Amino acid sequence: MKNRLLWPIVALVALLLLNLIFTPSFFALRIQDGHLYGGLVDVLKNGAPTLLIAIGMTLVIATRGIDLSVGAVAAIAAAVTCVHIGTSPDFGTALAGMAIALVLCAVLGLWNGFLVAGLGIQPIIATLVLMTAGRGIAMLVTEGQIITVNNNAYRQVGAGFVVLPVSILISLAVLGLVAFTTRKTALGMLIESVGVNPEASRLAGVKSKTIIWTVYVFAAVCAGIAGLMISSNVSAADANSNGLWIEMDAILAVVIGGTSLAGGRYSLAGTLLGSLIIQTLTTTVYTIGVAAEVTLVFKAVVVITVCLIQSPKARAALSFRKVAVAS
Amino acid sequence: MTALTTRLPSRFLPVLATVVLFVITFGVGSVRYDGFASGQVIANLFIDNAFLIVLAAGMTFVILSGGIDLSVGSVVALSTMVTAAGLRAGWPVPLVIIAVLLIGSTLGLLMGLVIHKFDIQPFIVTLAGMFLARGLCFLISVESVSIKDTTFRDVATAVIELPGGVTITYNVVIALVVVLAALFVLHRTRFGRTVYAVGGNEQSAMLMGLKTGRTKVGVYVISGFCSALAGLLFSLYMLSGYGLHAVGMELDAIAAVVIGGTLLAGGLGYVLGSLAGVLVLGTIQTLISFQGTLSSWWTKIVIGALLLVFIAVQRGMIRDRR
Numbered sequence: 001m002k003n004r005l006l007w008p009i010v011a012l013v014a015l016l017l018l019n020l021i022f023t024p025s026f027f028a029l030r031i032q033d034g035h036l037y038g039g040l041v042d043v044l045k046n047g048a049p050t051l052l053i054a055i056g057m058t059l060v061i062a063t064r065g066i067d068l069s070v071g072a073v074a075a076i077a078a079a080v081t082c083v084h085i086g087t088s089p090d091f092g093t094a095l096a097g098m099a100i101a102l103v104l105c106a107v108l109g110l111w112n113g114f115l116v117a118g119l120g121i122q123p124i125i126a127t128l129v130l131m132t133a134g135r136g137i138a139m140l141v142t143e144g145q146i147i148t149v150n151n152n153a154y155r156q157v158g159a160g161f162v163v164l165p166v167s168i169l170i171s172l173a174v175l176g177l178v179a180f181t182t183r184k185t186a187l188g189m190l191i192e193s194v195g196v197n198p199e200a201s202r203l204a205g206v207k208s209k210t211i212i213w214t215v216y217v218f219a220a221v222c223a224g225i226a227g228l229m230i231s232s233n234v235s236a237a238d239a240n241s242n243g244l245w246i247e248m249d250a251i252l253a254v255v256i257g258g259t260s261l262a263g264g265r266y267s268l269a270g271t272l273l274g275s276l277i278i279q280t281l282t283t284t285v286y287t288i289g290v291a292a293e294v295t296l297v298f299k300a301v302v303v304i305t306v307c308l309i310q311s312p313k314a315r316a317a318l319s320f321r322k323v324a325v326a327s
Numbered sequence: 328m329t330a331l332t333t334r335l336p337s338r339f340l341p342v343l344a345t346v347v348l349f350v351i352t353f354g355v356g357s358v359r360y361d362g363f364a365s366g367q368v369i370a371n372l373f374i375d376n377a378f379l380i381v382l383a384a385g386m387t388f389v390i391l392s393g394g395i396d397l398s399v400g401s402v403v404a405l406s407t408m409v410t411a412a413g414l415r416a417g418w419p420v421p422l423v424i425i426a427v428l429l430i431g432s433t434l435g436l437l438m439g440l441v442i443h444k445f446d447i448q449p450f451i452v453t454l455a456g457m458f459l460a461r462g463l464c465f466l467i468s469v470e471s472v473s474i475k476d477t478t479f480r481d482v483a484t485a486v487i488e489l490p491g492g493v494t495i496t497y498n499v500v501i502a503l504v505v506v507l508a509a510l511f512v513l514h515r516t517r518f519g520r521t522v523y524a525v526g527g528n529e530q531s532a533m534l535m536g537l538k539t540g541r542t543k544v545g546v547y548v549i550s551g552f553c554s555a556l557a558g559l560l561f562s563l564y565m566l567s568g569y570g571l572h573a574v575g576m577e578l579d580a581i582a583a584v585v586i587g588g589t590l591l592a593g594g595l596g597y598v599l600g601s602l603a604g605v606l607v608l609g610t611i612q613t614l615i616s617f618q619g620t621l622s623s624w625w626t627k628i629v630i631g632a633l634l635l636v637f638i639a640v641q642r643g644m645i646r647d648r649r
Contacts, residue, residue, distance in 0.1 A: 066450075121638050124395070124450070125591050129638070132578060133631025139624035239624075248454055261448045291469050293570060296462030303455040304441065311445040 004258040007309050008273040011256075011302065015280045023287045035161040039283065047279030048167035049074070049226035051272065053246055054253040055175055056219030058271045059182070061254055063212055064195040064263025065116060065123035067219045070250060072134025073108050074227030074243030077101040079138040081228060082147040082237035085154060094153040102224045108134070109220025113213035131247070138239035148236040158233030167229045174222065179268050188266075191215065195263030252299070253278050256306045277302065341588025342600040344640060348586075348633075349603055352610045360617045366493040372609040377498035378403065378557040378564060379608070382580040383587070383601040384509040385553025388546040390584050391513075393526040393593030394449040396547065398438065398456035399554040400576035402431050404569070405460040406558020410479075411472035411568025420478050428555045434460060435551020439544035453547075457577070464570030471569035474562060483563040498560045505556065509598045512549075522546060526593025582630055583608055586637050607633070 019026040019039070026039035053070050060067045084097035108130060115126035160166035182188030190211055193201040198208040226246070231237045255261060256277055257270025281302060285295040308314045357364030373380070382399050389396045406427045413423040438456045442449050474480070486494040513519035521542040524532040533539045562568060587604030589596025611629050615621045 115635075115638075119639065119642055121642055122591055125585065125634075125638055128578070128581070129631050129635045132582065132634060133628045136624040136627030136631065139622070140628070144622060144624065248457075251451075252454070255451055261451065291465055293465035293469055294462055296458040297466065298462075300455040300459035300462060303451065303458070307447050307451055307455075308441075308445055311447050314445045 004267060004310075005270055005273065007306060008256055008258065008270060008277060011306060012273055012277050012280065015277065015284055019280070019284050019287065022284075026287060034163065036163055039287070041165065043276065043279050043283050044168040045165035046283065047275050048165065048171045049229045049243075050246060050249050050253060050278060051168075051275035052171040052174060052222050052226045052229070053219075053250040054257075054271045054275050055171070055178055055268065056215075056222030057247075057250045058254050058257075058259055058266050058268060059178070059191060059215040060123070060219045061251075061259055061261060062191050062195045062263055062266035063215055064198075065212065065215070066127065066251065066261070067112060067216065067223075068124065068127040068247050069108070069112060069130035069134055070219060070223035070226075071243040071245060071247045072131050072138065073105055073220050073223040074230060074246060075138040075237075075239050076108070076134055076141065077105050077224035077227035078231030078237040078242045079141040079147065079239050080104055081154070082149050082231060083141055085149045085151050087150070089151050091153040094151045097154070098157070098228055101228065102221055105220045105224030105227075106217050109217035110213065112220065113216035116216060117209040117212035135239065138242070142237060142239045144239070146236055146238045150235065154228075154232050155235055156232070158229040158231070159235075167233070170225065170229070174225075175268060175272060182268075192264055192266065195265070249278055250275075252303055256303065258310060338595070341637070341640060342597050342603065344637075345587050345600055345603040345607060349607050349610060352607060352614060356610065356614050356617060363613075363617060366489075366491050368613065370489070370493045370495050370499070372606055372613065373499040373502065374496050375564075375612075376605050376609045377496070377502040378560040379576070379579060379583060379605050380502040380602055381505045381553050381557040381560060382576065383583040383605050384505050384598055385550040385557075386580045386584050387509065387587075387589055387596060387598050387601045388513070388522060389449075389550045390581075390589050390591060391526045391593055391596055392522050392543060392546045393529065394442070394543070394546065395453065395581070395591075396435075396438075396456075396550045396554075397450065397453040397577050398434065398460055399550060399557070399580055400573045400578075401457045401460035401464075402434060402551060402554035403558040403561050403573040403576055404464050404571070405434075406431060406555045407562040407565065407568040407572050408464040408467050408472065408570060409568070410559060410562040411474050412467050414474055414476040414479060415472060420476065424559060427559055428552060431555020431558065432548050432552045435547040435549070435554070436544065438551070439547030442547065443540050443543045461570060464568075467570075468568075469570065471567050471571075473567045479563070480566065483566055496563075498563055501556070501560060505553065506598055506602055513598060518542060518545060523594055526590075526595075528594070579608065579630075582634055585641075586633055588637070588641075590641055 029036060029038040029040065057067060057070065080101040081097040084100060085093055112127050112130060115121045115129070116123050156166055158167050162169060182191065190206050193206055194208045194211050202208045227243055230242050253274035254271050257267055257274035259266040259270060278299070281298055282295050285298060286292060382403070386396060386399060409427050409430060410423055413426060434456060438452050441447060442452050482497055486496060487500070488494055513522065521532065521537045524537055525539050525542050529539055561573060565572065583604035584601045585591060586607055587596070587600030589600060608630060612626055615623065615626055
């Protein structure tokens with residue numbers, strides 16, 4: 001376990017050190033109006049939606065699945081909530097809007113689960129359907145407009161503070177909940193067994209299909225909450241850009257964290273590290289003053305490096321060379 | 328005898344279904360709108376989707392081998408950027424073309440090597456390739472760069488007149504040549520048959536003594552080359568280079584291949600199916616623009632629904648085979 005998390009930790013520490021060199025003020029924390037401010041807090045706040053989606057994605061990937069539709073689901077959640085709230089400043093309306101959106105997300109998750117577990121379609125393709133159609137649905141809801149809202153209760157989800165940003169508190173709470181329910185009960189092991197071999201698990205008495213349905217519903221609800229965070233942070237829903245490519249970031253976070261795409265084992269701590277690495281990378285590029293778009297190049301380099309280091313074949317090649325040098 | 332008659336239709340069924348779908352969608356358009364069933368509308372289908380045809384042809388190789396290439400849209404963008412920036416710097420057109428094709432093929436080669444040598448999932452490797460190519464675009468320029476080179480513009484605006492007053496561009500000719508070449512390689516060369524074998528069952532292919540490694544790397548080189556070529560066609564079509572060109576085009580290409588009846592697990596499918604898939608996507612877009620009152624997002628919803636139908640059909644086919 002330690003071994004698997006070693007390299008992600010090294011990468012994160014290296015990134016933070018890089019920040020320390022370029023912008024010493026990065027680590028400065030200050031308290032203002034009872035809120036914590038600073039570079040690290042920004043990383044946590046901006047990384048919250050990715051972390052939340054990555055948690056859901058971790059469980060999906062553990063069952064040897066993948067969910068490409070989370071970005072589109074996030075956009076739908078944002079669109080539905082903002083359209084429901086409209087011009088109302090009420091607390092109740094915001095709550096109702098969010099509840100409707102999350103129920104809808106659960107239904108979308110059921111749909112994914114139905115395609116994967118019910119019809120037995122490859123996850124990557126099954127969720128591609130909703131990834132393509134979902135953004136169209138979100139635009140249908142907003143009629144192609146950017147919906148702005150002015151609702152203080154809704155704003156709290158993404159932009160609020162209780163010492164720390166509310167969004168990261170939500171993500172960490174979900175992480176804690178998932179860690180508890182999957183690691184302190186047999187659920188985590190069952191999920192992993194489905195990832196290793198769904199048919200064998202079924203024969204061993206595990207309800208494989210129910211577990212697969214559950215993880216897709218959970219991933220969709222996580223995506224929905226993340227969509228709320230993203231849109232609430234700017235008090236607007238943009239069906240085109242909300243959650244765009246967040247599925248890719250989330251998958252990267254999971255993979256960097258050492259969870260294999262082949263399923264069968266997962267690491268929630270790894271996912272947390274992976275999300276932090278991705279967000280720190282993005283923030284670092286901003287603070288160093290390189291054009292924001294170039295972040296993509298760095299992301300590509302980090303992904304390939306971490307994947308190579310974790311790949312058994314690459315390791316074997318590396319250790320072979322070491323042995324050769326030693327002898 | 329019975330084995331032959333029952334096997335042939337089931338192999339060609341998805342492609343046939345796509346062609347029928349194309350005829351139906353086109354038929355619906357012809358009945359409902361005046362001027363829809365004209366030669367020029369069909370020609371425009373090819374003109375507006377030439378780059379997608381080339382992309383889908385390359386993607387067909389990768390998916391047939393059981394892989395996937397998410398980087399194609401970004402490589403298209405990078406190619407438009409290199410073309411525009413190269414021409415702006417005064418490079419001669421042939422040099423630009425060679426540079427673009429080399430960059431695309433090299434990216435494909437690198438991704439293929441990483442996938443094969445280190446056994447990392449194609450999904451993740453090509454995802455990194457997607458980020459890398461798009462990031463490189465912005466390293467060249469964050470702004471859109473327009474193409475002012477006269478030779479390039481002449482080729483872009485030149486039209487070929489077909490009998491009946493229908494005109495096409497050189498893009499269409501290139502796209503069709505690519506499809507023919509892909510057909511030849513897949514069905515008339517050893518490499519092509521190995522692609523099918525690797526997609527069908529990599530282990531068996533290796534035990535049969537086929538060069539699986541070379542083939543697996545080769546399909547990504549082909550896809551990279553096709554993406555670069557599609558990028559050139561796209562620069563001819565848009566006459567500009569921009570890092571935000573072709574966002575999400577990899578999904579269109581994958582959708583076209585799937586709608587064209589290629590099995591995503593690999594081993595079964597045809598380039599002509601992918602061509603039909605692109606034409607179906609193009610017809611839906613044309614239909615929606617002829618309709619006028621339907622908004623553009625309906626395209627996405629319809630494509631999603633079509634994907635679903637075709638995946639369900641494929642699923643049924645696999646069950647039948649078993």
